[in-house]
Amino acid sequence: LLSADGSIRSTIFAEMSALASTTGAINLGQGFPDEDGPAEILDAARQAISGGLNQYPPGLGMPVLREAIAAHQKRFYGLEVDADREVLVTAGATEALAATLLALIDDGDEVVTFEPFYDAYGAVIALARGIHRTVPLRLPSFLPDHDELRAAVTDRTRIILINNPHNPTGTALPRETLELIVELAHEHDAIIVTDEVYEHLTFGVPHIPVATLPGARERTVTISSGGKTFNTTGWKIGWLTAPHEIVTAILAVKQFLTFVNGAPFQPAIALGLGLPDEFFEGIARTLQSKRDILSAGLAKAGFDVFTPQAGYFVVADAAPLGYTDAAALCRELPALAGVVGIPISAFCGEQLAAEYSSLVRFAYCKKVDVLERAAAQLARAG
Numbered sequence: 001l002l003s004a005d006g007s008i009r010s011t012i013f014a015e016m017s018a019l020a021s022t023t024g025a026i027n028l029g030q031g032f033p034d035e036d037g038p039a040e041i042l043d044a045a046r047q048a049i050s051g052g053l054n055q056y057p058p059g060l061g062m063p064v065l066r067e068a069i070a071a072h073q074k075r076f077y078g079l080e081v082d083a084d085r086e087v088l089v090t091a092g093a094t095e096a097l098a099a100t101l102l103a104l105i106d107d108g109d110e111v112v113t114f115e116p117f118y119d120a121y122g123a124v125i126a127l128a129r130g131i132h133r134t135v136p137l138r139l140p141s142f143l144p145d146h147d148e149l150r151a152a153v154t155d156r157t158r159i160i161l162i163n164n165p166h167n168p169t170g171t172a173l174p175r176e177t178l179e180l181i182v183e184l185a186h187e188h189d190a191i192i193v194t195d196e197v198y199e200h201l202t203f204g205v206p207h208i209p210v211a212t213l214p215g216a217r218e219r220t221v222t223i224s225s226g227g228k229t230f231n232t233t234g235w236k237i238g239w240l241t242a243p244h245e246i247v248t249a250i251l252a253v254k255q256f257l258t259f260v261n262g263a264p265f266q267p268a269i270a271l272g273l274g275l276p277d278e279f280f281e282g283i284a285r286t287l288q289s290k291r292d293i294l295s296a297g298l299a300k301a302g303f304d305v306f307t308p309q310a311g312y313f314v315v316a317d318a319a320p321l322g323y324t325d326a327a328a329l330c331r332e333l334p335a336l337a338g339v340v341g342i343p344i345s346a347f348c349g350e351q352l353a354a355e356y357s358s359l360v361r362f363a364y365c366k367k368v369d370v371l372e373r374a375a376a377q378l379a380r381a382g
């Protein structure tokens, strides 16, 4: 049964990918890369399978991956994480989010997120019987207003759930906002849950993990995933790092969701996390140039473009083209331009959906020739 309030429904991503496949349009809707990541990672998974790593791995995740996650947190952010007590491997960031919220929320506890928000957040908060409060990200920068953030967090708040860098807006949260989040979490004894799946995909701005701020680490669950960094979204290897007691609570839930996951992929992702700096710099550079190709195409077609600082997606306003209903435009776009995008309203509650009704999200994590073709088709149609 789907929920009456619409928080649990078939995902917009599946719907839009189906539209792309029935119409043959270029799929700039669902965010997944159309190219494989590094060959050595793919080889490592093949070797793990032929080497017999095909049975249940340990519940916390394989030691080789937990150690690689801890080493990655140290190398990139200076964070000391205990690989045996403070790391949990999950079925993608999605399971990490679900297990965390199910473990930490009691009926009626409030969860504060930014809005627009990734669709799973609303659904999982509802599954956990929490109450969802949101703070809008305001145009044109898609940053939150600090007074609105202050007002949203109260003693009823159990979790402040942030997504940094943010899907769909591409905002990389500035230090001042993260400081305020830590301050509010202390003031109201809330836990910070931070979804950092786009941590390595920032363009000329730093990624600041909230756990690196003073006083944050002991009340923060940091979630990430191999999918975006290594172009392995289908492997569903994610993880979280948190203080030991919190990991223990989340593990209690995780064991009844999936028990364990993806044995042969775990050593492969471990290898990926240890790749040299040039790899990580290279993926951000390549993606930035893809962002620029698609953004230029959208601008040429007549959209107002909000250039993202990070991630897979660019938000574009169709109002200058005369479209105020992006949901309707997205249904017509395959016929008009042979392209699929996703209306921002899919990431919003009713009120903000109305305010942001002319905004569309396009994914640029695609091959250059695909983006150039999409840009040309959009420009012709515009």
Ligand code: PMP
Pocket: 031, 091, 092, 093, 094, 095, 118, 163, 166, 167, 195, 197, 224, 225, 226, 227, 233, 236, 237, 238
């Ligand atoms: N969080 C955000 C913000 C995302 O965009 C996505 C989609 N890739 C996920 C979580 C899910 O990640 P995973 O595929 O690792 O479950």
Ligand code: GLN
Pocket: 011, 013, 014, 029, 030, 031, 032, 167
């Ligand atoms: N995270 C991806 C997006 O925002 C898709 C994930 C999914 O299909 N659930 O498009």
